[in-house]
Amino acid sequence: MLETLKKLPEDPILGLMAAYRKDSNPLKIDLGVGVYKDEAGNTPVLEVVTQAQRHNIQAETTKAYIGPAGTPGFGQLMETLILGADHPAVLAGRTNTLQTPGGCGALRSAAELLKRCSKNTTVWVSNPTWANHIPLMGDAGLAIREYPYYDRETSGIQFDQMIAALEQTSAGDVVLLHGCCHNPCGADLTLEQWQRVAEVAKDRGFLPLVDLAYQGLGDGLEEDAAGLRILAAVVPEMLITASCSKNFGLYRERTGSITAISRTRVSRDITHSQLCSVVRGIYSMPPAHGAAIVETILSSEELTAQWYEELAVMRNRINDLRKLVVEKIAARGITGDFSFITHQKGMFSFLGITPEQVGQLREEHGIYMVDSSRINIAGINDANVDRLVDALAQVL
Numbered sequence: 001m002l003e004t005l006k007k008l009p010e011d012p013i014l015g016l017m018a019a020y021r022k023d024s025n026p027l028k029i030d031l032g033v034g035v036y037k038d039e040a041g042n043t044p045v046l047e048v049v050t051q052a053q054r055h056n057i058q059a060e061t062t063k064a065y066i067g068p069a070g071t072p073g074f075g076q077l078m079e080t081l082i083l084g085a086d087h088p089a090v091l092a093g094r095t096n097t098l099q100t101p102g103g104c105g106a107l108r109s110a111a112e113l114l115k116r117c118s119k120n121t122t123v124w125v126s127n128p129t130w131a132n133h134i135p136l137m138g139d140a141g142l143a144i145r146e147y148p149y150y151d152r153e154t155s156g157i158q159f160d161q162m163i164a165a166l167e168q169t170s171a172g173d174v175v176l177l178h179g180c181c182h183n184p185c186g187a188d189l190t191l192e193q194w195q196r197v198a199e200v201a202k203d204r205g206f207l208p209l210v211d212l213a214y215q216g217l218g219d220g221l222e223e224d225a226a227g228l229r230i231l232a233a234v235v236p237e238m239l240i241t242a243s244c245s246k247n248f249g250l251y252r253e254r255t256g257s258i259t260a261i262s263r264t265r266v267s268r269d270i271t272h273s274q275l276c277s278v279v280r281g282i283y284s285m286p287p288a289h290g291a292a293i294v295e296t297i298l299s300s301e302e303l304t305a306q307w308y309e310e311l312a313v314m315r316n317r318i319n320d321l322r323k324l325v326v327e328k329i330a331a332r333g334i335t336g337d338f339s340f341i342t343h344q345k346g347m348f349s350f351l352g353i354t355p356e357q358v359g360q361l362r363e364e365h366g367i368y369m370v371d372s373s374r375i376n377i378a379g380i381n382d383a384n385v386d387r388l389v390d391a392l393a394q395v396l
């Protein structure tokens with residue numbers, strides 16, 4: 001039976017990582033893979049995570065199952081981090097948060113839940129969106145449509161076209177929005193734009209699904225959640241998937257959450273029971289380790305303060321690099337306005353160069369990025385920025 005299967009082409013990002021590893025150029029630069037890197041090019045374990053982990057090893061008394069919803073403590077703390085303790089939806093008792101295996105586990109659980117609501121659910125995703133959104137939603141059987149988002153000509157958001165598309169949605173449709181630090185383009189909605197999206201959501205009756213994978217890596221923990229909080233205050237129902245991979249550096253520990261905002265307390269309990277049943281049918285229960293680390297950090301004032309500091313170091317480094325690379329490009333006399341890079345948020349931006357130029361950077365200079373010209377800003381550092389800008393000047 002397995003013989004009937006066909007080998008699939010390699011995933012482009014994994015292929016890029018393999019090509020980078022194989023390249024013997026000592027000056028090669030990796031701007032492809034989507035993980036945070038420090039000045040030395042490492043993705044370190046946060047100091048606060050090491051401390052919490054040490055504490056947990058001492059305190060742990062069992063490895064018994066934790067149940068499909070994960071630990072209530074983690075869910076509660078994540079909900080407060082995402083929505084704030086005094087958000088009207090929280091105060092009204094309309095929210096419920098489950099622990100999931102990373103943001104991907106949350107997204108797939110959301111998709112399966114939505115399919116239970118209606119077999120004909122359509123999910124609208126931004127053009128472009130994170131590539132994995134498509135299989136995470138589509139493989140669950142949901143139909144995918146796109147709304148315009150990023151304008152490659154202006155390197156900004158096509159907001160009027162986005163709104164015009166959202167006005168075509170029907171009640172029962174789902175609109176997937178990036179909470180902050182849009183992947184791949186880095187262009188985020190302003191708070192006024194979030195407000196407008198909220199009005200359209202209320203008017204058309206679509207359900208917003210907000211993917212929050214980079215909270216704290218744009219402008220700050222509160223700032224990065226401000227848009228989705230506006231939306232959550234206006235719409236009757238909403239789903240939020242969150243990832244602790246980037247902001248806690250817990251990538252391989254598979255730590256995330258799904259928050260459902262329901263119309264009433266009664267529907268909150270129904271949604272919770274359905275989500276637990278969805279989870280039972282996919283991965284049964286989430287892994288405990290990463291969430292236990294987050295729970296230990298967020299339940300301690302001291303560790304939380306330390307996490308804020310370490311997160312600020314990552315955020316400030318990314319934002320400083322955005323400024324540095326734009327300054328260097330201008331100083332090198334490269335024509336074209338790259339200032340959009342400083343206005344964008346999070347780890348990613350499109351350089352806006354052609355796939356041929358991307359290929360040239362890879363072949364001739366050992367600089368790796370995905371064909372769309374999405375770069376991981378955190379892959380730049382003081383030691384490689386001049387080489388990157390020189391190479392850019394050559395291919396442009």
Ligand SMILES: Cc1ncc(COP(=O)(O)O)c(C=O)c1O
Nearest residue numbers: 102103104130183211213243245
């Ligand atoms: C936009 C977006 N959503 C969700 C995720 C999921 O992250 P994870 O499953 O690693 O927590 C990522 C990871 O790169 C992402 O970029």
